[in-house]
Amino acid sequence: MLSAESAEDEQLWQQHLDSSIFNTGPVIDMPVPASFNDITQDPSLENYIGWVWYEKEVLLPLRWLQGDPAPRVVLRFGSAHYYSVVWVNGVQVVEHEGGHLPFEADISSVVQGSPDPLCRITVALNNTLTPHTLPPGSIQYMADKSRYPKNYFVQDTKFDFFNYAGIHRPVVLYTTPAAYIDDITVTTTSSDSVARVQYQVSVVGSTANSLSLSLRDQEGKVVATGDGAVGELKVLNPNLWWPYLMHENPGYLYSLEVKMQAQVGEVLLEDVYTLPLGIRTVHVTSTQFLINGRPFYFHGVNKHEDADIRGKGLDWPLIVKDFNLLRWLGANSFRTSHYPYAEEIMDLCDAYGIAVIDESPGVGIKLPESFGNKSLQHHLAVMEELVRRDKNRPSVVMWSVANEPASELPPAAHYFKTVIAHTKALDPSRPVTFVTDANYALDRGAPYVDVICVNSYFSWYHDPGHLEVIPLQLTAQFDNWYKTYQKPIIQSEYGADSVPGLHSDPPMMFTEEYQQAMLREYHSVLDKKRKEYVIGELIWNFADFMTNQGTTRVLGNKKGIFTRQRQPKAAAFVLRDRYWKIANESSCLPPVITSHSFYLK
Numbered sequence: 001m002l003s004a005e006s007a008e009d010e011q012l013w014q015q016h017l018d019s020s021i022f023n024t025g026p027v028i029d030m031p032v033p034a035s036f037n038d039i040t041q042d043p044s045l046e047n048y049i050g051w052v053w054y055e056k057e058v059l060l061p062l063r064w065l066q067g068d069p070a071p072r073v074v075l076r077f078g079s080a081h082y083y084s085v086v087w088v089n090g091v092q093v094v095e096h097e098g099g100h101l102p103f104e105a106d107i108s109s110v111v112q113g114s115p116d117p118l119c120r121i122t123v124a125l126n127n128t129l130t131p132h133t134l135p136p137g138s139i140q141y142m143a144d145k146s147r148y149p150k151n152y153f154v155q156d157t158k159f160d161f162f163n164y165a166g167i168h169r170p171v172v173l174y175t176t177p178a179a180y181i182d183d184i185t186v187t188t189t190s191s192d193s194v195a196r197v198q199y200q201v202s203v204v205g206s207t208a209n210s211l212s213l214s215l216r217d218q219e220g221k222v223v224a225t226g227d228g229a230v231g232e233l234k235v236l237n238p239n240l241w242w243p244y245l246m247h248e249n250p251g252y253l254y255s256l257e258v259k260m261q262a263q264v265g266e267v268l269l270e271d272v273y274t275l276p277l278g279i280r281t282v283h284v285t286s287t288q289f290l291i292n293g294r295p296f297y298f299h300g301v302n303k304h305e306d307a308d309i310r311g312k313g314l315d316w317p318l319i320v321k322d323f324n325l326l327r328w329l330g331a332n333s334f335r336t337s338h339y340p341y342a343e344e345i346m347d348l349c350d351a352y353g354i355a356v357i358d359e360s361p362g363v364g365i366k367l368p369e370s371f372g373n374k375s376l377q378h379h380l381a382v383m384e385e386l387v388r389r390d391k392n393r394p395s396v397v398m399w400s401v402a403n404e405p406a407s408e409l410p411p412a413a414h415y416f417k418t419v420i421a422h423t424k425a426l427d428p429s430r431p432v433t434f435v436t437d438a439n440y441a442l443d444r445g446a447p448y449v450d451v452i453c454v455n456s457y458f459s460w461y462h463d464p465g466h467l468e469v470i471p472l473q474l475t476a477q478f479d480n481w482y483k484t485y486q487k488p489i490i491q492s493e494y495g496a497d498s499v500p501g502l503h504s505d506p507p508m509m510f511t512e513e514y515q516q517a518m519l520r521e522y523h524s525v526l527d528k529k530r531k532e533y534v535i536g537e538l539i540w541n542f543a544d545f546m547t548n549q550g551t552t553r554v555l556g557n558k559k560g561i562f563t564r565q566r567q568p569k570a571a572a573f574v575l576r577d578r579y580w581k582i583a584n585e586s587s588c589l590p591p592v593i594t595s596h597s598f599y600l601k
């Protein structure tokens with residue numbers, strides 16, 4: 001990887017493309033996937049803002065380059081932060097705005113033109129955020145020469161996590177036939193003894209094609225078949241997809257095998273795609289969230305993609321550890337605060353039955369310019385990418401379009417009305433929310449959402465140190481929102497920082513005891529309100545995470561109930577007792593099971 005001074009340096013750009021970047025300047029080894037920030041000892045790379053370049057040479061199998069018709073060769077990025085331009089053998093193949101979501105390029109014409117199987121992939125990434133990106137940001141130039149060096153600038157953002165950048169998720173090369181299955185959409189409905197799976201398949205590269213579908217259960221038995229691009233499969237006595245702790249066999253997934261045959265010239269092409277499929281329904285009433293017709297209470301967490309060294313880079317051991325911790329905790333859900341998580345994480349949510357509130361990267365939308373048409377159009381495009389990626393996932397039970405925007409600004413009403421309506425049009429099968437700060441008494445997004453998600457930090461940012469105000473203030477918060485909108489409410493964030501190993505009794509801020517005491521105060525109110533219209537509680541945060549440096553952050557945000565290295569703080573045990581207790585009360589499993597034996601089962 002090599003960093004360039006500025007995008008204007010066209011000569012340098014051309015040199016990077018004409019031959020390997022090894023010929024153009026100093027280059028360092030950079031792992032993929034990973035954030036580049038914490039890989040070296042160089043503080044200027046840690047806080048680097050601007051262009052970085054990656055290069056990789058690969059040898060393609062010869063059979064990818066030949067044939068009549070030759071296969072379609074695709075280069076796919078799981079995500080890269082934030083603005084990416086990609087070249088293959090010096091030819092630009094794709095550009096993409098925004099991190100957290102995949103993008104790909106058909107590179108067939110580039111690689112098949114040359115007899116040489118060597119393929120040089122060059123990527124230029126820029127992590128600069130503007131008022132129109134998601135998340136938004138702005139560059140502040142410090143012109144005062146008596147206080148700052150020449151050309152000094154900082155990236156200003158209004159969100160509370162370190163702005164890691166790099167190629168964060170796997171990059172793969174794959175092939176399809178020249179005619180291929182481009183997209184599948186499924187939705188499911190069910191009654192007690194029969195489920196219906198509506199499907200829609202789109203094929204690219206041929207109009208003369210036939211499609212056949214078969215649905216297999218976990219034993220491999222075919223339980224329904226269909227054909228054509230649009231249709232319905234009927235499943236008798238279905239095994240429904242249930243969230244973790246709501247059923248003894250949560251996360252039941254069928255496999256939908258879609259087979260396409262297409263005549264292209266003289267050749268019959270075949271493409272097969274297998275989609276994991278969960279059968280479940282989601283409904284919202286004025287007081288409840290129903291999964292498969294049963295009331296569902298979110299007892300879960302907010303997370304971040306964040307870890308030592310790799311930053312936001314995908315890390316399988318960490319992912320699996322986190323799911324083990326979630327299940328240890330008795331958590332049945334999480335919110336992908338504050339951006340879409342890796343597909344690998346979402347796959348495990350589907351398989352383990354962890355319900356997900358799938359959040360867009362609409363975090364820190366605070367500047368007035370960020371509510372204009374340019375930003376709005378980008379937000380709509382990002383929702384399209386997110387829905388296209390995650391629409392078939394049973395674990396995704398709700399979309400969240402944003403976190404704590406400055407919704408007190410007048411243009412916020414039109415902005416969020418449009419984003420929410422667009423999301424509902426893209427996916428009428430799921431509720432949509434928008435996460436608000438409890439202080440925004442006048443919330444311009446709330447009239448359009450299905451569920452109110454509210455964040456509050458009583459006794460922390462407000463009345464710091466005064467745990468005794470929580471019952472009154474939290475009760476008022478719930479009553480006010482419910483009275484105004486008559487919609488179910490999730491406490492989508494609450495929390496307190498604790499530095500592991502710091503103790504005091506009586507509890508004082510930043511100690512483990514204070515974090516525990518704050519939880520207990522919140523829980524006493526939540527226990528009353530969950531009998532009425534509160535449908536969930538998500539702790540802020542699952543684990544400590546890195547932020548920008550600041551006077552309120554001690555090596556990052558310490559509101560985790562686990563440390564950044566995934567060791568439990570005292571609060572984790574409070575939450576664990578509570579979540580197992582709630583699970584045992586509300587589950588359809590026999591009520592005799594105690595939390596511990598339930599866990600060991």
Ligand code: GCB
Pocket residue numbers: 159160161338403404455493540557559
């Ligand atoms: C919030 C934000 C979250 C922060 C958290 C905090 O309201 O949604 O991103 O990290 O508060 O700890 O300040």
